[in-house]
Amino acid sequence: MEPLTPAGRRLLKKGAVPLLFQWNNYSLPAPWPGVWERTERPNTESTDDPSVESDPPPDHNYCDIAEPAALDMSLDRNGELHVEITRLQKLIEEITISSKFCLERFAGSVDDIRFFTR
Template sequence: MTCKRTKLSFQQRTDSRSNHHCCVPFCTASSRSNSHLSFHTFPKDSELQKQWVVKIRRDHFIITSTSRVCSQHFVTADLIEPPTPAGRQRLTPGAVPVLFHWNNYNMPTARPGVWERTERPPNTEPTEMPTDPDDPWPCHEHDYCASTEPAALDISLNKNEELREEISRLRKQVEELTISSRFGLERFAASDEDIRFFTRFATHAHLMGFWKQIEPATLNIVRVTRAQTAVKTDQVPHSASATVLQPIDEFFLFMNYLSLGLMQRDLAHRFRIHRSHC
């Protein structure tokens, strides 16, 4: 009697997709929800890297292998067409991001569908001026001599320029205050001392290296509510509902909990979320 030994092969399911986030302040672009965008790494040239950091307004920013800037911050001339056969969008040599919220650039939005467009209201204004039937050569009166004084025009232009500079300065202040008041990884990315205190990782680079290893597994996270815990059932369904924090900020919150032993009420206050989300 002979026994045949069956070989069992185990195949680990991997997800080849990578989730890139744009590191420009106030840009929420992600490769998972914006498939039409491309996400570009920082150039290797040190001088060109400094130009990128200055343009995106990230002082003391530590560039890592996961740092990306999305294509909507570059002008069309900086994007090489067509993309590579693999579908990767490339940049022209020396390209620098220049399109941001703070320089009055509005991110492109999708055009409304044909069924969402509204018709223009009918034109109620008369198309022709009433004329005198006894006048064989009707004409319209125009004031061709009326013109704006050069001095008044210069004052108006100077005032507009001052207003633009004031608006730009105020926007920068609002952005800096928003970033400084937000309790998240982005706020402490430039300080390795704060990273060690809140997460126990030696540096920000070590933390991001660890995050890169576990990031693919975030798609398979099982979220359990208190009601499911009370039932004590092993059949817990996957929850695909959106969360109030980005996955990397959820990881930062969890490391705060392990490193400092903070209570849920304290964590909810720091991250400005409801206690139930913690």
């Protein structure tokens, strides 16, 4: 707040934070850059240089037929993946059963039931 008399002191308003000091030449500090200014982004500017040639994406050929060998290879891979999925599902079931602490946990082994029930 400005002083009421020429000999008075300048006062801050309640809740104000001083920013003007001798070491910053009584000037306001530069504002912090926002997220948009701080983030580095790839250069997406299009080049109008005719020497730079870009190939257009290939169009889909509806008349092209896949080779039979490629079809057999994909069927084999599909079978391998089906076996892997089945194995992983069994593993998940075993882990789920072993993580339970009740009678279902010992349902697979009579010896375990006898051990824990005496």
